[in-house]
Amino acid sequence: GALVVTASDDKTAMLWNTTTGERFTTLEGHGDLVNSAAFSPDGALVVTGSDDHTAKLWSTTTGEHVKTLKGHGDWVNSATFSPDGAL
Numbered sequence: 001g002a003l004v005v006t007a008s009d010d011k012t013a014m015l016w017n018t019t020t021g022e023r024f025t026t027l028e029g030h031g032d033l034v035n036s037a038a039f040s041p042d043g044a045l046v047v048t049g050s051d052d053h054t055a056k057l058w059s060t061t062t063g064e065h066v067k068t069l070k071g072h073g074d075w076v077n078s079a080t081f082s083p084d085g086a087l
Contacts, residue, residue: 002017002018002019003015003016003017003018003024003039003043003060004016004018005037005038005039005046006037007034007035007036007037007048008033008034009033009034011028011030011031011032011033011034011050012026012027012028012030012034013026013027013034013037013046013048013058014026014027015027015046015060015063024063025062025063026063027046027048027056027058027063027065029056029065029068030048030050030052030054030056031050031052032050032051032052032075033050033051034048034049034050034051035049035050035051035075035076035077035078036048036049036076036077036078036079036080037049037079038079038080038081039060039081040081040085041081041082041083041084041085042085043060044059044060044061045057045058045059045060045066045081046058046060047079047080047081048079049076049077049078049079050075050076051075051076053070053072053073053074053075053076054068054069054070054072054076055068055069055072055076055079056068056069057069
């Protein structure tokens with residue numbers, strides 16, 4: 001793919017253009033460290049997991065926040081999609 005996603009202690013994740021090495025967009029909205037970030041199988045979404053006890057879904061096209069997944073009582077250390085994208 002043309003994008004890489006990184007997760008950071010600065011409470012953000014970033015999407016990077018692998019061709020140019022430039023930052024495409026910053027995914028901002030977590031209240032604490034972002035521990036993990038992963039692409040959906042179709043590349044349309046990114047999921048991030050954070051010490052703020054949430055996972056968030058983001059559009060890779062716009063960088064916009066799509067949905068917050070709440071319910072954990074502690075840090076979300078890892079989040080990923082199923083390999084085929086199905087439930």
